[in-house]
Amino acid sequence: MKLNRTLGVLSAAALALSLAACGGDPTDTSSGSDSGSTSSSKSIVVGSAAFGESEILAEVYAQALKAKGVDASTKLDIGAREAYIGAIKDGTIDLIPEYTGNLLLYFDQNATATAPADVESALQGALPDGLAVLDPAPGEDKDSLNVTSEFAQKNGVASIADLAKIKGLKVAANPEFKTRAYGLPGMDKIYGIKDVSFTAISDGGGPATLKALTSGQVDVADIYSTTPSITQNKLVTLEDPKNLIAAQNVVPLIRDDAQSDEVKSTLAAVSEKLTTDALLELNTAFAADSKPTAADVAKDWLQKNGLV
Amino acid sequence: MSVFSEAFDWLSTSTNWHGPDGVPHRVLEHLGYTALTVVIASAIAIPLGLWIGHTGRLRGLAIAVTGALRALPTLGLLTLVVLWRGIGLTPPIAALVVLAIPPLLAGAYAGVESVDRRTVDAARGIGMTEWQVLTRVEVPLSLSLLLGGLRSAVLQVVATATVAAYIGLGGLGRYLLDGIAVRDYPQMLGGSLVVVVLALLLDGAFALLQRLSPT
Incomplete structure (x- = not known):
C-alpha cells in the first residue's frame, strides 16, 4: 500500500515533468514522438472504471507490466466512460481496460458493426488522435x-x-x-x-x-x-452465430505516448490469455466470501498463467 | 428545449394515452396495485390496531415492530420475496403491504386510545358488552384518526407502487424504468408527474372525507 502510494507520487511527478516537457501546443506531434522514444522508462498509470471487473483487469495490466520492469501504478474506480475517457485524453491515466463494442459506440453513436473483427476495425477508425487500442482479448463481457x-x-x-x-x-x-x-x-x-x-x-x-x-x-x-x-x-x-449481440472484447486502450515495445508485448501476452472463461474465473474469485482485493485476484491469476 | 417542456410534450402526445402502454391503462394498473395492497394491509392492521387500542395490550411491541417495519427498504424487500417466490404479483404486493401496515396500525390504536375514558366507562356503565363498546363507541369516535392512518397508507403506497415495474409488472413505474433504460428523460419525468398528480388527487379526496367525518 505504502509502496503503491510512493509509486503514485513518483508517477504523478514524472507525468508533471513530461507534461512540462511537452509544453505549449498539446497537439504538437513532434514532442509526442519525443516522449515516445524515451517511453521505455516512462511510468504508466493504469486506470479503471467503477466496477469490479474493470478494476481486476487494471490490476492485471499493472502487475504484468511491473513484472517486466515497467514503472506502472494504478488509479482505480474513476467512474463512468465519460470520466475516464477524459482522464486518458488529458494524460491523468495512460492505459485502461476497455470493451470494443461499447468503446466504438462511445466514439461513433451510429456504429452498426457487431462481429468481433468488424467492431475492431471500425473502432480503429473511430478513435481520436493520441489514443490507440492494442490487440483485443478473445474474452468478452456482453x-x-x-x-x-x-x-x-x-x-x-x-x-x-x-x-x-x-x-x-x-x-x-x-x-x-x-x-x-x-x-x-x-x-x-x-x-x-x-x-x-x-x-x-x-x-x-x-x-x-x-x-x-x-x-x-x-x-x-x-x-x-x-x-x-x-x-x-x-x-x-446460447451461441450467437449471426452476431445479434455486438462484440465486447476486452481491449487495452492506451495513449500513443505510453506505447513501447515492452508495454505492447506484455499486454499482448496478457490479452491472449483473457478468454471469456478467464473473465468468469476472475469475477468468481473476486466475488468469493473471503472478499479478496482486485490486486490479489489479479496476482493469483497472473501467477497461474505464468505471466509474472 | 428543457426536460420539463419535453415532458409536457410527452404528456400531450395522444399516442401516449392509448393502448396497454397508455397513461389511462397504467394509472388503472397502478390504482389496482394500490387498492389491493391497502385492502390486504387494512385486513391485517385495522383489527389488530383496534384490539391493541381497546385492550391496551402489546402496545409497546406494536410500536417497536411497526417502527422496524418502516425502516425496511421496499425494493430490498421485494427482491427478497422474489428470491423466495419468483416473479409475479406477490413480491411487490407483499413489500407494499409491509409499507402500509405501520400507518394503518398506528391510526387504529391511537384512534381508540384517544377516546375519552369517561365515555368508555359510561358505555360499560349502561351495560354494553365489550364488543358493543368497541363497535358503537370507540370505533365511531376514532374514525378521524383511523381515516388519517388510511390516508397516510394510501399516499405512501401510491407513491411507491412504481416498484412493481422493477420485476416486469405494469403501473406508472414502467415509465420510470423503461425511460431510464434508454435515457428517455421526458418519459421518466412525464411518468413521475402522473404519479405526483395521482397522489395529490387521492390525498385531496381523503382530506375531504376526513372533513366530512363526524369528529
Missing part, C-alpha cells in the same frame, strides 16, 4: 442469452437460432431489450424469433432475473457473459 441446462437438453437448444422453433418463448431482460437492436427487434429480424412474451426485470441480469430463469417462470434470460451466476447455476449461454 449481454448473453442464457437457458437452464434442463431447458437446453429438453428442447435441443444450443444457439439463439434454435429458439425460433419454440412457440411462446418467454424472455427476461432489462427494459431496453424490448426496443434495442440487439433485443427483441433483432431476435425477430436476424433469427426469425417471433411472438416472444417479454418480462422486463430491471436488475441487470441480477438475482431476480436469475430466479425467474431457474424457477422456470421464463425460458431465456439476458445475463452479462462474465457473471459468476452463469457457472454457479450451470446455465447454458
Whole structure:
C-alpha cells in the first residue's frame, strides 16, 4: 500500500515533468514522438472504471507490466466512460481496460458493426488522435442469452437460432431489450424469433432475473457473459452465430505516448490469455466470501498463467 | 428545449394515452396495485390496531415492530420475496403491504386510545358488552384518526407502487424504468408527474372525507 502510494507520487511527478516537457501546443506531434522514444522508462498509470471487473483487469495490466520492469501504478474506480475517457485524453491515466463494442459506440453513436473483427476495425477508425487500442482479448463481457441446462437438453437448444422453433418463448431482460437492436427487434429480424412474451426485470441480469430463469417462470434470460451466476447455476449461454449481440472484447486502450515495445508485448501476452472463461474465473474469485482485493485476484491469476 | 417542456410534450402526445402502454391503462394498473395492497394491509392492521387500542395490550411491541417495519427498504424487500417466490404479483404486493401496515396500525390504536375514558366507562356503565363498546363507541369516535392512518397508507403506497415495474409488472413505474433504460428523460419525468398528480388527487379526496367525518 505504502509502496503503491510512493509509486503514485513518483508517477504523478514524472507525468508533471513530461507534461512540462511537452509544453505549449498539446497537439504538437513532434514532442509526442519525443516522449515516445524515451517511453521505455516512462511510468504508466493504469486506470479503471467503477466496477469490479474493470478494476481486476487494471490490476492485471499493472502487475504484468511491473513484472517486466515497467514503472506502472494504478488509479482505480474513476467512474463512468465519460470520466475516464477524459482522464486518458488529458494524460491523468495512460492505459485502461476497455470493451470494443461499447468503446466504438462511445466514439461513433451510429456504429452498426457487431462481429468481433468488424467492431475492431471500425473502432480503429473511430478513435481520436493520441489514443490507440492494442490487440483485443478473445474474452468478452456482453449481454448473453442464457437457458437452464434442463431447458437446453429438453428442447435441443444450443444457439439463439434454435429458439425460433419454440412457440411462446418467454424472455427476461432489462427494459431496453424490448426496443434495442440487439433485443427483441433483432431476435425477430436476424433469427426469425417471433411472438416472444417479454418480462422486463430491471436488475441487470441480477438475482431476480436469475430466479425467474431457474424457477422456470421464463425460458431465456439476458445475463452479462462474465457473471459468476452463469457457472454457479450451470446455465447454458446460447451461441450467437449471426452476431445479434455486438462484440465486447476486452481491449487495452492506451495513449500513443505510453506505447513501447515492452508495454505492447506484455499486454499482448496478457490479452491472449483473457478468454471469456478467464473473465468468469476472475469475477468468481473476486466475488468469493473471503472478499479478496482486485490486486490479489489479479496476482493469483497472473501467477497461474505464468505471466509474472 | 428543457426536460420539463419535453415532458409536457410527452404528456400531450395522444399516442401516449392509448393502448396497454397508455397513461389511462397504467394509472388503472397502478390504482389496482394500490387498492389491493391497502385492502390486504387494512385486513391485517385495522383489527389488530383496534384490539391493541381497546385492550391496551402489546402496545409497546406494536410500536417497536411497526417502527422496524418502516425502516425496511421496499425494493430490498421485494427482491427478497422474489428470491423466495419468483416473479409475479406477490413480491411487490407483499413489500407494499409491509409499507402500509405501520400507518394503518398506528391510526387504529391511537384512534381508540384517544377516546375519552369517561365515555368508555359510561358505555360499560349502561351495560354494553365489550364488543358493543368497541363497535358503537370507540370505533365511531376514532374514525378521524383511523381515516388519517388510511390516508397516510394510501399516499405512501401510491407513491411507491412504481416498484412493481422493477420485476416486469405494469403501473406508472414502467415509465420510470423503461425511460431510464434508454435515457428517455421526458418519459421518466412525464411518468413521475402522473404519479405526483395521482397522489395529490387521492390525498385531496381523503382530506375531504376526513372533513366530512363526524369528529
